[in-house]
Amino acid sequence: MTQKIPFEPFTMWKDMYEHTEKAWNDVIQDTLGKESFSEGLGQIQSSYLQYHEIISNLTEAYFKQANIPTRDEVANVASLVINLEGKIDNIDDQLYENSETVTKEINQLKRTVGSLEKKFDKVLEILTALDKKIQTNEATTQPEAKVTSQSTPVKPDDINTKK
């Protein structure tokens, strides 16, 4: 009695693949390695590129005629944005690079401003004191000054000499 083997399409497909792969692999690899194959590939490539070039030129001409930006023109705008981004990135990098130096300089500047402020305070103090002194002097010498003013007027040169 013979056993009935059911039809199994996958097994048939798999067997076919395995047999084909085994039988043809060496032949295919030999063919792929031949110079004539490379030459053939080159010819296909040239034909494809020729076709592509014609289509591209026609499309570009049509787009220009129809006042529609071409791919190159859109890409040029993108390039401008990329260049700008590159510049920002460079600034960002320089900022980071210089951050230590900048911090040092800012601290130095703070110290200088602080010392200047102290000096100004001192000058202000002296000026206030001087002002007070002048006012006191004026108050004590007022009656005499009246007399003096009547007899001999004070010249600006005299004030400079006193100082």
Added chain:
Amino acid sequence: MNLGTKELEDWFNQMQGESKKSYNRFKRVTEVITTEPEPQVGQTPKEVIWTKNKSKLYRYQPAVKKTNKVPILMIYALINKPYILDLYPGNSLIEHLTNKGHDVYLLDWGTAGHEDRHMKLDDYILDYLPRAVKKVLQTSGAKEISLLGYCMGGTMTAIFTALHPELPIRNLILLTSPIDFEDAGHYSNWLDKRYFNLDKLVDTLGNVPFEMIDYGNKLLSPISNVYGPYISLADRVENEDFVLNWKLMQKWLNDGIPFPGESYRQWIGEFYQENKLIRDELYIRGHKVELSKIKANLLNIVATRDNIVLPQQIEPLNDKVSSKNKTLHHVNTGHVSVVTGRKAINEIHPFIENWLTEASV
């Protein structure tokens, strides 16, 4: 799957034995391919610490305590997306390293637009990488850094390290990164100057579409790359773990990005066609690239079953560098399974982590 009529579905459900199994398999495969949502990738928590043009610099798991003093900056290729390094929880190199206390950063180049077609490798290596390294050092407060490059990202990392001996690069980890292009397998033939019109390609297309690069990769082994994944899926569709990994892999493989035009011109012209790097003939913005100037500790990982970057393209680096601590490590994986999948999780991720920890002490 809704077959449209209840009667037809009832009829299929009444089937017995192998026929029913076969129908269920077909039904499940169709669901996986057509109606099921794509899995979420890149789930390890991260923050953006710097951006430039389309590029983003991520810091991973900022809230987790960092026990290793030397931060790691990962640099990916200009092809495909970097989430392969953080594919899925439990299947992620980044997650593994951060869980072990490493401070991990990733430079994602982003998706190049038409406006980026003039970007050269020089720009990425001399304008983006130094700034990213600086940002990592500033953020981490560390004095030294480890660099990890994958595939072409590793080649760029090696060039960057050679050009900047003054930078505190302590460790350099390269995963399947081509350095010597003398014999690049089929690519050496296909990209032959006599037949491959590189200048015309870049001048016409600007950026090189992902589909073109993907087509080249699939052509390396056409039957297994085109039909193989579907055979495997149908064969193991009852295993949910396998289905998840299959979906993750397919998502990543088909989620490519365009290659910036001028970078492609350099990559194919100066690397694949003229093999300048290993011969010390490569100049980046006028600076000569000498691999012997690399002094960092080096871990160079070779995938022995890789048909995209062949082992002989990777191995010569160890003889060129001046590093005192250098390791050439072979693993029995392919180009992608070096970072994802069971072998990567169980062997390669822990190996990288151990090497990094030892080299950073």
